[in-house]
Amino acid sequence: MSKLDDIVSLCKRRGFVFPGSEVYGGFAGTWDFGPLGVILKKKIMDAWWEFFVESRDDMYGVDAAILMNPLVWKASGHTATFADPLVECKECKSRFRADKIADGVNESVTSEEFWDLHVKCPVCGKENWGPIRKFNMMFATHVGAVLPDDDAELSEKSIAYLRPETAQGIFTNYKNVVDTFYPSLPFGLAQQGKAFRNEISPRDFILRDRECSQMEIEYFVKPDTWEENFEMLRSLQHEFLEKVIGLNVSSIHELEVAPEDRAHYSKRTIDFMFDYPNGTEELMGLAYRTDFDLSNIARESGKNMEYRDKITGEVFVPHVIEPSIGVERLFLAVLANAYTEDTVNDEKRVVLKLPENLAPYKFCVSPLLKNKPELVEKAREVYDLLRAKYGNVTWDDSGNIGKRYRKQDEIGTPKCVVIDFDTLEDESVTVRDRDTTEQVRVKITEL
Numbered sequence: 400m401s402k403l404d405d406i407v408s409l410c411k412r413r414g415f416v417f418p419g420s421e422v423y424g425g426f427a428g429t430w431d432f433g434p435l436g437v438i439l440k441k442k443i444m445d446a447w448w449e450f451f452v453e454s455r456d457d458m459y460g461v462d463a464a465i466l467m468n469p470l471v472w473k474a475s476g477h478t479a480t481f482a483d484p485l486v487e488c489k490e491c492k493s494r495f496r497a498d499k500i501a502d503g504v505n506e507s508v509t510s511e512e513f514w515d516l517h518v519k520c521p522v523c524g525k526e527n528w529g530p531i532r533k534f535n536m537m538f539a540t541h542v543g544a545v546l547p548d549d550d551a552e553l554s555e556k557s558i559a560y561l562r563p564e565t566a567q568g569i570f571t572n573y574k575n576v577v578d579t580f581y582p583s584l585p586f587g588l589a590q591q592g593k594a595f596r597n598e599i600s601p602r603d604f605i606l607r608d609r610e611c612s613q614m615e616i617e618y619f620v621k622p623d624t625w626e627e628n629f630e631m632l633r634s635l636q637h638e639f640l641e642k643v644i645g646l647n648v649s650s651i652h653e654l655e656v657a658p659e660d661r662a663h664y665s666k667r668t669i670d671f672m673f674d675y676p677n678g679t680e681e682l683m684g685l686a687y688r689t690d691f692d693l694s695n696i697a698r699e700s701g702k703n704m705e706y707r708d709k710i711t712g713e714v715f716v717p718h719v720i721e722p723s724i725g726v727e728r729l730f731l732a733v734l735a736n737a738y739t740e741d742t743v744n745d746e747k748r749v750v751l752k753l754p755e756n757l758a759p760y761k762f763c764v765s766p767l768l769k770n771k772p773e774l775v776e777k778a779r780e781v782y783d784l785l786r787a788k789y790g791n792v793t794w795d796d797s798g799n800i801g802k803r804y805r806k807q808d809e810i811g812t813p814k815c816v817v818i819d820f821d822t823l824e825d826e827s828v829t830v831r832d833r834d835t836t837e838q839v840r841v842k843i844t845e846l
């Protein structure tokens with residue numbers, strides 16, 4: 400098994416992540432978070448919000464609707480350009496993203512260029528390709544009461560899309576925030592929420608899924624200050640990923656995206672790449688989007704998107720720098736970073752070395768023996784005390800103590816607290832450390 404398979408298996412075994420709709424045989428490109436996954440995901444998202452929004456004076460939050468006026472996607476260019484090159488194998492009818500099965504080509508590869516590469520079908524091994532067709536990745540849906548026998552024009556008019564990115568929900572609220580909060584430039588609008596992409600071939604666990612959560616900031620700046628603000632946000636990303644989330648510095652690599660590979664709106668993009676178990680992949684992006692979005696909105700809506708400088712009176716459309724991160728990608732990076740196998744007492748051990756601020760539980764409390772009422776009662780007392788103090792504490796009295804330790808190691812609980820007969824005498828407990836497996840006696844009052 401690869402390390403990714405090990406992580407997928409741990410996620411399922413311990414209730415972090417399950418395949419979506421699993422009871423019905425699954426649903427490609429969707430994943431459900433179980434009890435521990437929810438806690439970890441929420442801690443990651445809360446850490447981001449705390450770091451980028453709550454601890455700063457220049458950031459504001461928004462939470463826009465997922466269904467937006469279709470004009471949003473016309474203005475942003477998504478209706479025309481949010482498309483992947485789809486190619487079909489004429490032998491076995493499998494469909495692929497051409498740029499994902501051929502080396503050295505990007506999304507704008509033409510049919511002729513692709514055919515010239517003589518790629519073999521990853522499924523059947525033959526080489527018999529149809530033409531490349533552009534496949535728009537937005538999920539379309541109908542809004543309002545539309546019946547199958549309604550005329551085509553009415554059906555067309557009712558089409559809306561599940562948002563393919565959260566960013567546009569921020570841009571469409573830029574003017575609302577400027578008019579109500581009068582923020583000085585530079586300032587950022589932050590949002591966390593779901594985004595949807597109809598990936599042709601979802602794969603790599605939660606790395607390439609059809610429904611994901613994003614955490615994005617649009618940072619509005621005076622046009623001639625974009626470079627210094629880009630650098631400021633660049634170093635903030637490193638601080639967040641390395642200090643707050645605790646990712647290994649050597650696993651993160653910056654990739655300066657070449658002009659021909661950048662999104663249509665970007666004048667500069669750095670991808671922050673992470674060494675995932677199955678290869679180095681994008682973890683987050685930092686893009687200079689110029690005034691592309693606000694100017695498009697101004698053009699399509701006829702509303703003025705200009706900003707008036709409070710001191711100089713200068714009037715201009717702000718430029719934007721966007722740090723954007725996928726929650727699931729970060730979630731997997733955190734797990735990959737923490738997943739460790741070692742040997743304890745000649746036995747293989749799996750341990751998630753999660754940073755304390757992200758571990759689903761900070762402590763696990765248990766009585767040495769579950770059939771001794773006096774131990775259970777004392778352990779409950781300690782459990783209530785720690786829960787009142789720290790919140791995220793779990794209780795475990797199943798199996799023997801060794802099994803409990805292994806389980807807590809696997810879910811990343813930093814400390815196990817065990818109440819034994821000595822506790823009843825001296826008010827001290829055994830505290831066992833996840834990473835070193837060392838055990839020390841500690842007074843209950845010092846926990």
Ligand SMILES: [Zn+2]
Binds near residue numbers: 493
């Ligand atoms: Zn084939």
